[in-house]
Amino acid sequence: MTEIAEPMPTAMPVSLHTGDAATKRLKARYAAERRFRLYGILAILFACSMLVILLSTLLKEGTSAFFQTEVKLAVTIDAGTIDPQGTGNPAEWDRGAFQTLVTDALYKAFPDVTGRTEKRDLRGLVSPVAGVRLGQMLDKNPALVGQTIEVWLPASDGINQIVKGGIDRDLPEIERPINDKQLAWFDSLQQRGDVKSAFNTTFFTASDSNYPELAGLLGAAVGTLLTMLVTLAISLPIGVAAAVYLEEFAPKNRFTEIIEVNINNLAAVPSIVFGLLGLAVFLNFFGMPRSAPLVGGLVLGLLVLPTIIIASRAALKAVPPSIREAALGMGASRLQTVMHHVLPLAMPGIMTGTIIGMAHAVGETAPLLMIGMNAFVTSAPDSLLASSSVLPVQIFIWADKPERGFVELTSAAILVLLAFLILMNGAAIWLRKKFERRW
Amino acid sequence: MSPTEHTVKSFEAELQRLSNLIAQMGGVVEAQVEAAVQAVGRRDVEGATKVMQGDVRLDEFERQIEHDAIRMLALRAPVGVDLREVLAALKISADLERTGDYAANIAKRSIALAQLPVMRPAGTIPRMGRLVQEMLKDVLDAYIDRDVEKAVAAWHRDEELDDLYTSLFREVLTYMMEDPRNITPCTHLLFIAKNLERAGDHATNIAETVHFLVRGQPLTAERPKGDKSSFTIIEPVEGEG
Amino acid sequence: MDSMTLNKPVQAAVTQPVKVSARDVKVYYGAKRALHGVNVDIYQNEVLAMIGPSGCGKSTFLRTLNRMNDTIDICRVEGKILLDGEDIYDPKLDVVQLRARVGMVFQKPNPFPKSIYENVIYGPKLHGLATRKDEFDAIVETSLKRAGLWNEVKDRLHEPGTGLSGGQQQRLCIARAVAVSPEVILMDEPCSALDPIATAHIEELIDELRESFTIAIVTHNMQQAARVSQRTAFFHLGDLVEVGDTEEIFTNPRDERTQGYITGRYG
Numbered sequence: 028m029t030e031i032a033e034p035m036p037t038a039m040p041v042s043l044h045t046g047d048a049a050t051k052r053l054k055a056r057y058a059a060e061r062r063f064r065l066y067g068i069l070a071i072l073f074a075c076s077m078l079v080i081l082l083s084t085l086l087k088e089g090t091s092a093f094f095q096t097e098v099k100l101a102v103t104i105d106a107g108t109i110d111p112q113g114t115g116n117p118a119e120w121d122r123g124a125f126q127t128l129v130t131d132a133l134y135k136a137f138p139d140v141t142g143r144t145e146k147r148d149l150r151g152l153v154s155p156v157a158g159v160r161l162g163q164m165l166d167k168n169p170a171l172v173g174q175t176i177e178v179w180l181p182a183s184d185g186i187n188q189i190v191k192g193g194i195d196r197d198l199p200e201i202e203r204p205i206n207d208k209q210l211a212w213f214d215s216l217q218q219r220g221d222v223k224s225a226f227n228t229t230f231f232t233a234s235d236s237n238y239p240e241l242a243g244l245l246g247a248a249v250g251t252l253l254t255m256l257v258t259l260a261i262s263l264p265i266g267v268a269a270a271v272y273l274e275e276f277a278p279k280n281r282f283t284e285i286i287e288v289n290i291n292n293l294a295a296v297p298s299i300v301f302g303l304l305g306l307a308v309f310l311n312f313f314g315m316p317r318s319a320p321l322v323g324g325l326v327l328g329l330l331v332l333p334t335i336i337i338a339s340r341a342a343l344k345a346v347p348p349s350i351r352e353a354a355l356g357m358g359a360s361r362l363q364t365v366m367h368h369v370l371p372l373a374m375p376g377i378m379t380g381t382i383i384g385m386a387h388a389v390g391e392t393a394p395l396l397m398i399g400m401n402a403f404v405t406s407a408p409d410s411l412l413a414s415s416s417v418l419p420v421q422i423f424i425w426a427d428k429p430e431r432g433f434v435e436l437t438s439a440a441i442l443v444l445l446a447f448l449i450l451m452n453g454a455a456i457w458l459r460k461k462f463e464r465r466w
Numbered sequence: 467m468s469p470t471e472h473t474v475k476s477f478e479a480e481l482q483r484l485s486n487l488i489a490q491m492g493g494v495v496e497a498q499v500e501a502a503v504q505a506v507g508r509r510d511v512e513g514a515t516k517v518m519q520g521d522v523r524l525d526e527f528e529r530q531i532e533h534d535a536i537r538m539l540a541l542r543a544p545v546g547v548d549l550r551e552v553l554a555a556l557k558i559s560a561d562l563e564r565t566g567d568y569a570a571n572i573a574k575r576s577i578a579l580a581q582l583p584v585m586r587p588a589g590t591i592p593r594m595g596r597l598v599q600e601m602l603k604d605v606l607d608a609y610i611d612r613d614v615e616k617a618v619a620a621w622h623r624d625e626e627l628d629d630l631y632t633s634l635f636r637e638v639l640t641y642m643m644e645d646p647r648n649i650t651p652c653t654h655l656l657f658i659a660k661n662l663e664r665a666g667d668h669a670t671n672i673a674e675t676v677h678f679l680v681r682g683q684p685l686t687a688e689r690p691k692g693d694k695s696s697f698t699i700i701e702p703v704e705g706e707g
Numbered sequence: 708m709d710s711m712t713l714n715k716p717v718q719a720a721v722t723q724p725v726k727v728s729a730r731d732v733k734v735y736y737g738a739k740r741a742l743h744g745v746n747v748d749i750y751q752n753e754v755l756a757m758i759g760p761s762g763c764g765k766s767t768f769l770r771t772l773n774r775m776n777d778t779i780d781i782c783r784v785e786g787k788i789l790l791d792g793e794d795i796y797d798p799k800l801d802v803v804q805l806r807a808r809v810g811m812v813f814q815k816p817n818p819f820p821k822s823i824y825e826n827v828i829y830g831p832k833l834h835g836l837a838t839r840k841d842e843f844d845a846i847v848e849t850s851l852k853r854a855g856l857w858n859e860v861k862d863r864l865h866e867p868g869t870g871l872s873g874g875q876q877q878r879l880c881i882a883r884a885v886a887v888s889p890e891v892i893l894m895d896e897p898c899s900a901l902d903p904i905a906t907a908h909i910e911e912l913i914d915e916l917r918e919s920f921t922i923a924i925v926t927h928n929m930q931q932a933a934r935v936s937q938r939t940a941f942f943h944l945g946d947l948v949e950v951g952d953t954e955e956i957f958t959n960p961r962d963e964r965t966q967g968y969i970t971g972r973y974g
Contacts, residue, residue: 278780347817349813349815349817350817350819350820352775352778352811352813353813353817353818353880353883354819355775355778356773356806356810356813356884357806357829357830357833357883357884357887358802358803358805358806358807358833358834359833360803361778363833372820472970472972473971473972474971477971543930545929545933545957545958545969545970546959546960546966546969546970547966549957549958550958550959681959682958682959683959
């Protein structure tokens with residue numbers, strides 16, 4: 028023991044890879060590795076916490092939009108009021124008169140309210156457009172005319188916010204849109220059991236409106252769908268064809284190199300530039316209608332084209348050359364080689380690229396503003412040339428509105444958009460898995 | 467011969483070692499033949515015994531060479547000149563071993579001859595022995611130097627050896643016919659001469675092997691037609707006469 | 708070079724008719740010349756092995772035989788390659804037809820990522836050799852039998868070909884090449900990715916296939932060249948240095964470069 032231990036400090040260690048210095052080096056290496064792993068974990072934690080904050084804010088703000096406060100009123104459908112000409116044809120009804128029916132029912136529910144200001148305050152309990160809901164009900168069931176029926180009608184935005192807690196009822200009277208008298212009436216309604224919180228179907232069945240309790244996403248969703256269809260129809264065939272030609276057929280020379288560089292640069296061009304292009308070419312030159320899903324789709328199609336070309340080329344490049352050789356060696360022509368073997372093998376990659384490109388397009392706002400897709404459209408588009416909005420633009424519009432009700436609608440719309448994206452990405456993963464299993 | 471060395475150095479070393487073993491073994495065989503022939507001439511029983519004992523070493527040499535050659539065949543899978551090198555080593559070692567056996571046999575017979583009266587034809591034996599030694603020396607030198615010319619020259623000298631053997635054969639037969647008492651020493655002499663003649667044949671084998679080793683083709687292709695029959699035909703003719 | 712004069716007597720010894728004949732074949736990649744005028748005959752039902760150090764042009768030469776080099780833009784071929792006396796670089800000759808006559812097996816087993824069945828019928832389908840299902844079935848069976856793979860895969864013909872072992876995949880590729888009944892089969896280092904047992908299977912197969920086809924094989928494994936071929940060609944720096952009987956090349960090569968290469972003295 029002592030014989031060995033003595034010369035050790037001075038003499039060279041037996042091996043370069045044992046001994047104190049080596050142990051120190053090893054320790055330093057492990058420490059560096061641990062540090063790096065720690066940084067990685069911290070980065071992931073940061074990203075995750077940001078995501079959690081975003082989602083929780085959206086959920087907190089947005090979920091309430093899926094519910095709406097409704098008030099039960101006994102409405103007498105007076106034929107004379109809504110159908111002054113007495114035609115009996117729902118198309119001839121006086122649409123404005125339905126709101127009168129609602130206010131009449133309200134006055135009947137609170138018979139002791141008489142003053143002009145008090146009556147106005149009382150009318151503030153229900154939505155100023157509650158009559159529209161009543162009209163829709165009667166359209167479906169005209170037999171109700173002349174009867175007195177109990178209906179649930181949307182409460183006004185102020186009441187809605189008080190119920191959901193968006194506005195604190197303990198605030199001084201001046202600072203809230205609902206005054207003390209209105210609160211008292213509402214409380215008495217509540218005691219009678221004539222107030223409930225219902226699922227906000229309007230949000231999914233209606234289009235944009237100036238009244239948050241009447242605004243919905245249907246128009247924007249249909250617009251997005253139509254726009255995306257156009258985008259896909261334009262960008263997928265052109266993108267894949269361009270990628271196949273560049274990758275499999277084009278000679279490698281200066282000219283194709285320039286094209287390649289330009290495609291790569293195009294992918295990095297700010298999206299608003301594509302909007303300007305759409306404005307100049309599609310609207311001004313070709314004279315296409317503003318705000319149309321066709322134009323939006325064309326612009327977004329151009330926007331995602333480089334992405335799809337790049338992704339498709341990468342997918343084609345990833346197909347092993349041995350497969351091409353095998354097919355060519357069997358006597359297949361170049362086109363047959365591509366069609367029979369290369370393209371099917373590249374399909375999962377192309378699909379992934381395409382769907383990611385589409386997901387990018389779904390969230391795109393700026394270029395669509397340039398071609399007027401921020402128009403106020405109150406109905407879902409029925410054709411590719413009809414005026415329409417799209418989800419991100421709708422969000423953009425709502426975010427600008429002052430009413431408290433639109434704040435929660437904005438969050439809810441963002442949630443819907445996110446769901447849309449998750450759905451699309453899910454589809455991408457599903458398609459990739461499916462095709463990978465097949466080949 | 468080869469312009470460059472093997473990429474695998476150990477292969478080169480193994481081939482060199484094989485070649486060296488052959489050279490060493492050849493040296494031993496030369497010495498054995500020389501000593502055996504001397505023992506005959508000088509009636510040296512002690513020298514003869516040494517030769518007989520020395521044969522063991524040659525067997526060891528042969529085993530070693532065989533072992534190395536098999537190992538190289540199995541592990542290196544030699545081709546081309548390397549294949550010929552290994553094959554040549556195998557063949558030459560067998561020829562040398564056989565030659566060593568003849569030397570031992572000559573030594574053995576020399577002990578018997580020493581107890582018998584001197585026969586006159588015995589004078590041819592040292593001449594034959596010298597010739598065999600020279601042939602052996604030349605073919606071994608040819609092997610070491612990869613010298614085909616030298617090998618072929620040695621190969622041609624076998625004729626001379628055969629002629630000596632033929633004349634000795636005739637002479638011995640005459641002596642045996644003269645006096646039956648001569649039969650014992652003459653038979654021994656005849657066998658000694660025959661051994662030397664066979665040793666010469668093995669030397670020509672080695673020459674042929676050297677030719678194959680260097681040129682990649684058997685020597686027979688260049689052989690003059692008349693030569694081949696010369697030593698096979700003589701024996702039966704003389705036997706009958 | 709003098710390789711032409713060297714291989715003359717050997718050629719005379721072969722009795723089979725010439726199947727493929729290369730005359731002064733030069734191949735250029737852009738400005739660089741990869742082959743400097745190769746002259747060689749491949750006889751019917753013969754296996755010709757091509758050996759040589761990497762980059763010597765043996766694969767390049769093999770690929771000129773079914774015009775696989777056409778797929779490389781910068782590649783240019785000069786000289787004549789005659790298949791049954793017909794110049795395969797004649798512009799009138801159809802490449803698709805040529806590749807049906809001259810099949811190819813590659814270094815890495817490259818079955819299509821489809822079923823075994825589809826792999827085999829791909830060629831016949833492409834060239835319209837069969838139309839009915841029973842015809843395809845027959846082609847699949849005979850081809851797989853020829854490739855010595857039938858017994859191993861007959862119960863799973865519709866499973867993916869990529870699920871087979873490396874050696875089986877290579878035999879599937881051979882079956883695929885054989886399915887169109889080519890006259891010549893080119894093999895580019897067909898065993899370099901296989902283990903010794905799989906290699907032995909392929910080598911045995913090559914020997915059997917020789918009865919029906921003419922085979923040219925490029926290999927880095929000299930023992931393999933020695934085992935499977937009747938004649939061997941040695942390429943060096945774009946030259947065909949020596950071509951002759953395999954036995955001759957491996958016991959007594961004429962050229963010093965061949966000697967150096969096969970014995971491992973290559974500088």
